Amino acid sequence: MGGRVYRFADLELDEARRELRRSGAPVVLQAKAFDLLLHLLRNSDRVVTQEEIYAELWRGVVVTEDSLHKAVSGARRAVGDTGRTQRLIHTVRGRRLRLIAAVEYREQASSGGSDDLTAALDRFSPEERRLGARGALL
Numbered sequence: 001m002g003g004r005v006y007r008f009a010d011l012e013l014d015e016a017r018r019e020l021r022r023s024g025a026p027v028v029l030q031a032k033a034f035d036l037l038l039h040l041l042r043n044s045d046r047v048v049t050q051e052e053i054y055a056e057l058w059r060g061v062v063v064t065e066d067s068l069h070k071a072v073s074g075a076r077r078a079v080g081d082t083g084r085t086q087r088l089i090h091t092v093r094g095r096r097l098r099l100i101a102a103v104e105y106r107e108q109a110s111s112g113g114s115d116d117l118t119a120a121l122d123r124f125s126p127e128e129r130r131l132g133a134r135g136a137l138l
Helices: 031-042 050-058 065-079 114-121 126-137
Strands: 003-008 011-014 019-022 025-027 089-092 096-099 103-108
Touching: 003 031, 011 031, 031 050, 031 065, 031 096, 050 065, 050 096, 065 089
Parallel strands: none
Antiparallel strands: 003 011, 003 103, 011 019, 019 025, 089 096
16 A cells, blocks of 8 residues: 655655654544644645535534634644644635645555566566466366
Protein backbone atom coordinates (compact mmCIF):
# COMPACT_ATOMS: atom_id res chain seq x y z
CA MET A 1 0.00 0.00 0.00
CA GLY A 2 1.77 3.13 -1.22
CA GLY A 3 1.20 6.77 -0.52
CA ARG A 4 3.07 9.89 0.38
CA VAL A 5 4.89 10.78 3.55
CA TYR A 6 4.68 14.54 4.10
CA ARG A 7 7.21 16.47 6.20
CA PHE A 8 6.45 19.92 7.55
CA ALA A 9 7.77 21.79 10.58
CA ASP A 10 8.78 19.06 13.07
CA LEU A 11 5.98 16.77 11.86
CA GLU A 12 5.63 13.87 9.46
CA LEU A 13 2.30 12.60 8.14
CA ASP A 14 2.25 9.09 6.66
CA GLU A 15 -0.71 8.89 4.29
CA ALA A 16 -0.72 5.08 3.89
CA ARG A 17 -0.41 4.32 7.60
CA ARG A 18 -2.67 7.23 8.56
CA GLU A 19 -0.15 8.36 11.16
CA LEU A 20 1.08 11.74 12.29
CA ARG A 21 4.44 11.86 14.06
CA ARG A 22 6.29 14.67 15.83
CA SER A 23 10.03 14.07 15.97
CA GLY A 24 9.31 10.36 15.37
CA ALA A 25 6.73 10.01 18.17
CA PRO A 26 3.09 9.28 17.24
CA VAL A 27 0.57 12.10 17.68
CA VAL A 28 -3.03 11.18 18.55
CA LEU A 29 -5.39 12.49 15.89
CA GLN A 30 -9.06 11.76 15.18
CA ALA A 31 -10.00 10.55 11.69
CA LYS A 32 -11.60 13.77 10.39
CA ALA A 33 -8.79 15.91 11.78
CA PHE A 34 -6.32 13.61 9.99
CA ASP A 35 -8.34 13.88 6.76
CA LEU A 36 -8.40 17.67 7.04
CA LEU A 37 -4.67 17.88 7.67
CA LEU A 38 -4.01 15.57 4.72
CA HIS A 39 -6.21 17.71 2.47
CA LEU A 40 -4.38 20.86 3.57
CA LEU A 41 -1.03 19.19 2.90
CA ARG A 42 -2.11 18.04 -0.56
CA ASN A 43 -3.21 21.62 -1.29
CA SER A 44 -0.54 23.54 0.60
CA ASP A 45 0.04 25.80 -2.40
CA ARG A 46 -3.36 27.49 -2.02
CA VAL A 47 -6.21 28.55 0.24
CA VAL A 48 -8.87 25.87 0.77
CA THR A 49 -12.53 26.92 1.10
CA GLN A 50 -14.91 25.67 3.74
CA GLU A 51 -17.18 24.27 1.02
CA GLU A 52 -14.30 22.29 -0.45
CA ILE A 53 -13.49 20.86 2.97
CA TYR A 54 -17.11 19.76 3.47
CA ALA A 55 -17.12 18.12 0.03
CA GLU A 56 -13.81 16.33 0.62
CA LEU A 57 -14.26 15.20 4.22
CA TRP A 58 -17.97 14.44 4.35
CA ARG A 59 -18.72 13.72 0.66
CA GLY A 60 -22.33 14.84 0.49
CA VAL A 61 -23.28 13.96 4.07
CA VAL A 62 -25.02 16.89 5.73
CA VAL A 63 -23.17 17.91 8.89
CA THR A 64 -23.25 20.94 11.12
CA GLU A 65 -20.59 23.63 11.21
CA ASP A 66 -19.62 22.18 14.59
CA SER A 67 -18.27 19.07 12.79
CA LEU A 68 -15.91 21.24 10.76
CA HIS A 69 -14.94 23.21 13.86
CA LYS A 70 -14.04 19.95 15.68
CA ALA A 71 -11.92 18.75 12.74
CA VAL A 72 -10.09 22.09 12.53
CA SER A 73 -9.54 22.20 16.30
CA GLY A 74 -8.26 18.61 16.31
CA ALA A 75 -5.88 19.26 13.43
CA ARG A 76 -4.62 22.45 15.07
CA ARG A 77 -4.13 20.75 18.42
CA ALA A 78 -2.19 17.91 16.72
CA VAL A 79 0.24 20.32 15.02
CA GLY A 80 0.65 22.51 18.10
CA ASP A 81 -1.59 25.39 17.00
CA THR A 82 -4.56 26.98 18.69
CA GLY A 83 -7.18 29.33 17.31
CA ARG A 84 -5.03 32.25 18.44
CA THR A 85 -1.58 30.94 17.57
CA GLN A 86 -1.90 29.88 13.96
CA ARG A 87 1.68 28.83 13.33
CA LEU A 88 0.79 26.18 10.71
CA ILE A 89 -2.97 26.21 10.04
CA HIS A 90 -4.07 29.74 9.24
CA THR A 91 -7.68 30.96 8.96
CA VAL A 92 -8.12 33.27 5.98
CA ARG A 93 -11.00 35.74 6.31
CA GLY A 94 -12.99 33.46 8.61
CA ARG A 95 -14.14 30.74 6.20
CA ARG A 96 -11.03 29.46 4.47
CA LEU A 97 -7.88 27.66 5.61
CA ARG A 98 -4.30 27.45 4.48
CA LEU A 99 -1.37 25.42 5.67
CA ILE A 100 1.48 27.90 6.05
CA ALA A 101 4.50 25.65 6.31
CA ALA A 102 7.15 24.43 3.94
CA VAL A 103 5.97 20.98 2.85
CA GLU A 104 8.14 18.23 1.45
CA TYR A 105 7.01 14.74 0.55
CA ARG A 106 8.27 11.44 -0.70
CA GLU A 107 6.41 8.59 -2.33
CA GLN A 108 6.17 5.59 -0.04
CA ALA A 109 6.95 2.26 -1.68
CA SER A 110 4.19 -0.29 -1.92
CA SER A 111 4.30 -3.05 0.69
CA GLY A 112 3.19 -6.45 -0.46
CA GLY A 113 0.40 -5.52 -2.85
CA SER A 114 -0.48 -7.27 -6.12
CA ASP A 115 1.85 -4.94 -8.05
CA ASP A 116 4.76 -6.26 -5.97
CA LEU A 117 3.80 -9.85 -6.82
CA THR A 118 3.57 -9.01 -10.52
CA ALA A 119 6.98 -7.35 -10.43
CA ALA A 120 8.47 -10.37 -8.66
CA LEU A 121 6.99 -12.79 -11.20
CA ASP A 122 8.27 -10.69 -14.12
CA ARG A 123 11.82 -11.64 -13.11
CA PHE A 124 11.13 -15.21 -14.24
CA SER A 125 10.68 -16.47 -17.80
CA PRO A 126 7.31 -18.00 -18.77
CA GLU A 127 8.93 -21.45 -18.62
CA GLU A 128 10.30 -20.82 -15.11
CA ARG A 129 6.88 -19.59 -13.99
CA ARG A 130 5.17 -22.67 -15.46
CA LEU A 131 7.64 -25.02 -13.77
CA GLY A 132 7.36 -23.16 -10.49
CA ALA A 133 3.57 -23.34 -10.55
CA ARG A 134 3.65 -27.05 -11.40
CA GLY A 135 6.13 -27.65 -8.55
CA ALA A 136 3.80 -25.84 -6.15
CA LEU A 137 1.00 -28.23 -7.08
CA LEU A 138 3.07 -31.39 -6.38
